[in-house]
Amino acid sequence: MSTSSLILFNKPYGVQSQFRDDSNNDHTTLSQYFTDKSLRVAGRLDATSEGLLILTSDGRVNKAITHPPKANDGHKQGKTYLVQVEGIPTPQQLSQLEKGVVLKDGKTLPAKVKQLSEDELPMSLWQRDPPIRERKSVPDSWLMMTIYEGKNRQVRRMSAHVGLPCLRLIRWSVAGFELGDLEVGEFVRIHLNSERCQQLGIMM
Template identity: 75%
Template sequence: MTSSSLILFNKPYGVQSQFRDDSNNDHATLSEYITDKSVRVAGRLDATSEGLLILTSDGRINKAITQPPSIKGFAQNKQKQGKTYLVQVEGTVTTAQLKQLASGVILKDGKTLPASVVLVDEADLPIKLWQRDPPIRERKSIPTSWLMLTIYEGKNRQVRRMTAHVGLPCLRLIRWSVAGFELGELGVGEFVRVTLNHEQCLRLGVIG
């Protein structure tokens, strides 16, 4: 694998973002899907989250994707740092809750940076949803809603904690895009190798 390439992987639910199982649980690992052990994860997903996982052997690319921007450099780093999630939450989303998420919420490890968030109908999601195993919990008396939420940092379990903070428990979490790379039509458990072009390298700041 060259230094100007990466792997885009559609991580299934229940798979850890690592190659070795050192957690003594029943979760699968990346080694069941990817044999190239020279690559490292650039921005982990917890086992109960799904979707886009980027792996690379280039430390510059890894750092560009995972290093949180400073407040001063936030504006120019937004495109490089942006991670968009499709979030199914319990309840009916209000305008006030959307404003809270967008302006940043105060978590135990600090206030989150401003985020981009929109309420979307399931039919308007950018992907066709696959059946999750196990399925989400459903309560007939409580509706669910979908959000497209873009964050620009990577606090531990950040999206789940953000939505819970504003009264919207997360039921399903799918990462759709990272640093301009999208899940596209990758099936669950599938991956594709991407050789970066000049524009992509420039966007990530790994030229030269």
């Protein structure tokens, strides 16, 4: 029986979720961190976003994470983000995010949203380089937000839509895999047992 595996990587700010640099900007690529050319990204993360990026050379794992099979009860794999926003959210704004908002490319699915203090975040924050812009006259807040689809720059657009501009975006978990205590730029390889494969809908 073959063994599937994946890599959990804490992607730094400014790194593109690709190996080849086909743009004319200052962002670095994954080739600075990985030499295995068989690896593919299972769910991209914007260069200006940080946190959990999953890579695998197993096409079944990639497909299970990015396009969950209907056999898996039709459940989409949730992606959870820690979102630092400008302002203090009102109950109405949080309710809007939870119910879904209408963006240019359609209404988003209902999301799970919870406001957190910095002490309640599931991990210790690292200093971002460059640091976020701060306005002394405007407070900021943290949200934990889980979405079940992958529209382009969706979380940023959703928060901006309800009047909470996003200052910093960190992906905490994907499909049940969490960032944990990985330092920025660090990665760990996970070997999937039969139970985990079954949860993902992968036939071994």
